[in-house]
Amino acid sequence: MTEQRKDILDMLAAGKITAEEAEQLIAALERDQASAVPGHDTRPKGKVKxxxxxxxxxxxxxxxxxxxxxxxxxxxxxxxxxxxxxxxxxxxxxxxxxxxxxxxxxxxxxxxxxxxxxxxxxxxxxxxxxxxxxxxxxxx
Amino acid sequence: MPQLVTVKVNRPDRRPLRFWVPVLPVTLLLFPLVVLVVLAAIVACLVFRIGVVRALGAGWRVISALPGARFDIEQGRLAVLVAIR
Structure with a gap:
């Protein structure tokens, strides 16, 4: 579990954010991590012509x-x-x-x-x- | 097989030239020449001991794969575009 994900869950546990907000934050975090992977290719696979x-x-x-x-x-x-x-x-x-x-x-x-x-x-x-x-x- | 070849030439200080070449009618028009080219290819295959059917098949594959090719060259204000559809 990453530090940022743990922070989000801690805030949820402390009642600072709702479950819906926590879900949105985790989704945003996952999107950021996917785009930050070096050499990550966003092109659709198998469709190059x-x-x-x-x-x-x-x-x-x-x-x-x-x-x-x-x-x-x-x-x-x-x-x-x-x-x-x-x-x-x-x-x-x-x-x-x-x-x-x-x-x-x-x-x-x-x-x-x-x-x-x-x-x-x-x-x-x-x-x-x-x-x-x-x-x-x-x-x- | 290619259906249409588009050629566009942008010239400085002149109207751009555009040609749309329908491949099938032009091929039919030049059919005698096409036959001569195929005959020459067959003779070349026999001289160099290459399988005639394989060679013609490979040539046909190349022609069939041409649609989608696009060549776009710009030099200053001169530009040439060739697109095969």
Whole structure:
């Protein structure tokens, strides 16, 4: 039992507040605690349909904004399409990625892994703040 | 399948441009071109030894999943919006 809840019950026991007021105070306390939990997500679970990418930047003093909304279903379809890429093309892509300083072996990525990644995207929120730009990636 | 593509262009000091592109009538209009594209895709699948049915199915899934996509780009007073419904 938290200290605040105990105080409310003490006031009720002392007759300073009515049972109805005590109930309202406890309900308000629970609401406050729920919103104060770090990382608490108020988005409805299981209802996310879109991946949003929002970029706010300033180019040569002019504000620019990119706002992209992509259905998650499209990502899943893209994963299935990417699974059809022939191995020889993946080898070439690996070489190009390596040359660019991104040593990722695409042949080790399985479609099931990518689908699992897309499935769990609703829990992901990426926020990048820099003096010139703000980038937010999230699901809604 | 997408029904309507909306394109809106806001230009500085000019009237905004708006296009509503009904996908089905346009696809029917461009049907010969669509057939050519599908044939080229089938040939590409055969050349690269990819399952034709799987590839066409995956392509169809991508097209079917397009509704709801929205691309909104603003640069200063210029803005372009593409929405697929």
């Amino acid at each position: 879109y991946l949003r990418v929002v970029v706010d930047a300033t180019d040569n003093g002019e504000p620019s904004r990119v706002n992209v909304r992509v259905p998650l279903q499209l990502l899943r379809a893209g994963v299935r399409l990417a699974a059809l890429v022939p191995p020889q093309a993946l080898v070439k892509a690996n070489a190009s990625l390596s040359d660019s300083g991104v040593p990722i072996d695409l042949t080790q990525l399985k479609p099931e892994q990518l689908e699992a990644l897309v499935e769990h995207l609703d829990d992901v929120t990426v926020e990048v703040d820099s003096p010139d730009a703000t980038v937010r990636v999230f699901c809604e």
